[in-house]
Amino acid sequence: MWTLNGITGRDESPPRCAGNFSGKAVVMGCGRCVWDDLARVQDLDRIGTIAINNMILHHKGRVHHGVSMHPEEPNLWRALRPYYQGEPSHVTTHSYRRHEKIGLSECDVIWGTIEGAGGGTSGILAVMVGLALGYDEIILAGVPLDNSGHFYDAPGKQDKTFGSDFIKIEWRNAADKYFRGRVKSLSGWTRELLGSP
Numbered sequence: 001m002w003t004l005n006g007i008t009g010r011d012e013s014p015p016r017c018a019g020n021f022s023g024k025a026v027v028m029g030c031g032r033c034v035w036d037d038l039a040r041v042q043d044l045d046r047i048g049t050i051a052i053n054n055m056i057l058h059h060k061g062r063v064h065h066g067v068s069m070h071p072e073e074p075n076l077w078r079a080l081r082p083y084y085q086g087e088p089s090h091v092t093t094h095s096y097r098r099h100e101k102i103g104l105s106e107c108d109v110i111w112g113t114i115e116g117a118g119g120g121t122s123g124i125l126a127v128m129v130g131l132a133l134g135y136d137e138i139i140l141a142g143v144p145l146d147n148s149g150h151f152y153d154a155p156g157k158q159d160k161t162f163g164s165d166f167i168k169i170e171w172r173n174a175a176d177k178y179f180r181g182r183v184k185s186l187s188g189w190t191r192e193l194l195g196s197p
Contacts, residue, residue, distance in 0.1 A: 006178055007132040011112040017092065018132050021048060025064075025135040027126045027143060028055040030150045034142025037186040041141060050130050052122045053077075054152065055142070056091060057084055063091045065133070067126040068107075071095035075105045094129050116178050119170025121145075127174070127183055137182055139197045144188020145171065 002014045025048030026041050028034060034055065038044065049064050056066035056077035063086070066074045074093035082088060093107040096114065111117075117128040123143045130138050142151070145167065147158045161167070168189070175183070175193055184197035 005131050005134055005136075006180060006182075007128055008115045009112055009132070010115070014132065015109045015111060017109055019134045021134040022136060023047065024137040024139065025050055025130050025133075026139045026141050027123065027130060028052060028059055028141050029123050029126075029143035030054050030152070031142040031144045031188065032148045032151050032153065033144055033187045034151050037141035040186055041139060048130070048133075048135055050126050050138075051091070052126045052143070054150075056093075057081060057086065058151075060084075060086055062087045062089055065094055065126075065129070066091045067094045067122060067129050069096065069122040069125055071097055071099040071107055071110075072101045074107050096125060116170075116174045119167060119174065121167055121170075124171060124174055128178065131178065131182065137197075138179075138184070140183065140185035140187075140190055140194070142187070143185060143190050145190050146188035148188065 002009050004014055004019045027050045029052045049062055051059050051063045051066045053068050057080050068074045078091045094109045095107040096111050098106055098110055114128045117125045127138055149157045149159050183194050185191040185194045
């Protein structure tokens with residue numbers, strides 16, 4: 001087992017990139033509010049950026065890290081960035097496991113099991129990865145977990161998955177045991193749980 005910056009993994013040692021970053025990072029989720037939230041992040045071009053799922057493709061600015069619980073998808077979104085006017089720097093992709101799809105490239109970093117990150121959302125994995133990378137402060141943008149839907153959903157559509165009691169319990173546990181006041185949110189239920197930056 002290994003422990004870095006308050007995050008524990010069950011493998012023998014952490015990935016080589018662990019602990020190599022510092023300062024502030026924004027975790028960009030796919031919530032309907034993501035664009036409004038990002039507009040309020042000061043110095044967005046000077047801090048670490050961690051994109052969750054579709055935001056790897058849709059955020060046009062610099063994306064340092066792309067994280068997903070769906071390991072077959074991050075490299076596809078990364079490959080499409082140049083065709084969608086995304087900033088061209090390399091996006092390091094992360095997941096907790098290898099995928100089983102033949103012919104798809106693996107994520108750059110496979111984390112294995114991180115304690116407290118198995119709560120079923122790519123958002124909680126992205127926060128844990130960000131902390132394990134060494135970032136001292138994480139700001140959530142577009143991770144409201146309030147059933148308001150994704151930025152790509154039709155107007156008025158709700159997604160009840162992310163407001164479930166199970167997911168909220170996992171986030172509360174992670175906040176108490178791992179986040180330790182280092183994670184804040186710009187919107188929704190996660191702002192109520194974690195406070196504003």
